[in-house]
Amino acid sequence: MPASTLQSLLPETLAKIEKISDLKTLENLEVEVLGRKGKLTDMLRGIKDLSDDKKKTFGQEANKIKLELESAFAQKRDKLEKKALSEKLKTEIFDITEPGIKPEVGHVHPLSKVQWEVENIFSQMGFAIMDGPEIESEYFNFEGLNIPAHHPARDMQDTFFIDKEHDPKFGKLVLRTHTSPVQVRTMQKYGAPLRIIVPGRVFRYEATDASHDTTFDQVEGLLIDKNISLAHLKGVLEELLTRLFRQKVVVRFRPGYFPFVEPGLEVDFSCLLCEGKGCRVCKHSGWMEFMGAGMVHENVLKSGGIDPKEYQGWAFGFGLTRLVLMRYGIDDIRLLKSSDPRFLEQF
């Protein structure tokens, strides 16, 4: 085929476009004619050898041809695309009775589920739900709770400190080792009487294994009023556990030591599996360890600005995380924070 001239390029190409019946061939032709290495570009390259006069007319002519070709290609493409679509619609079957694709919906984490249940039960017994900072000052985490700097109970002090300027009056900043600091914060803010629980995260410098984690959840409880005794605590706890585990649960107190309570208690509840008869799960004791508790120490009431002669009360703190493990029979604490869908989908 003789090389195209500028004049012959238009009719030649239009004729070819006319015959094309598929998009791919059309696209190839467009590249061949209008592309960066195409025929028209090629011809325009010769323009520099022409006289000024001819340059102008040649340029104008070439531009006109280019526009015409572009529009011819566009029209044909449009036509072919429409044709392809209508053919597709003719053969495609759209079954309106076919069930849709169900979107995946997540659900509440087992820890939150149990937390909400605990909150619900306590709310119905007249407790307010409180919150406090996870980055706490030494004062609220220790001193305010009758744990002075020299006290051996400060071994928990072997914990995570925050390297940041802080009002020296309150000591250094620390990741709270328990939810108890919120006892003092709430007393200072609201005074007596008081009936609160504080669910929240706590942090300990601890080697991780199936039953220990550096980060876990506790629920603190505090009741301050007149004529309060540990009998009230027992009643509240048995109500909580019986409702939570949907079976009759009995609570027992043993003496225990925490600097912020006097007297202090260790609290157990009857084994859920054998109901106190003794089995493998409770190591044949019939009891499960539950938490620490006791009558609020008068120094703590004073830290909170409450007169110990007028008011007294009890406090407790239990591991919500452990309760979740027991409630669902989960055998490794690390699963709870794993975000592993194979684990989470079971709840």
Ligand code: PHE
């Ligand atoms: N704060 C204690 C702990 O983390 C638990 C506790 C709370 C004990 C309140 C007594 C009273 O172990």
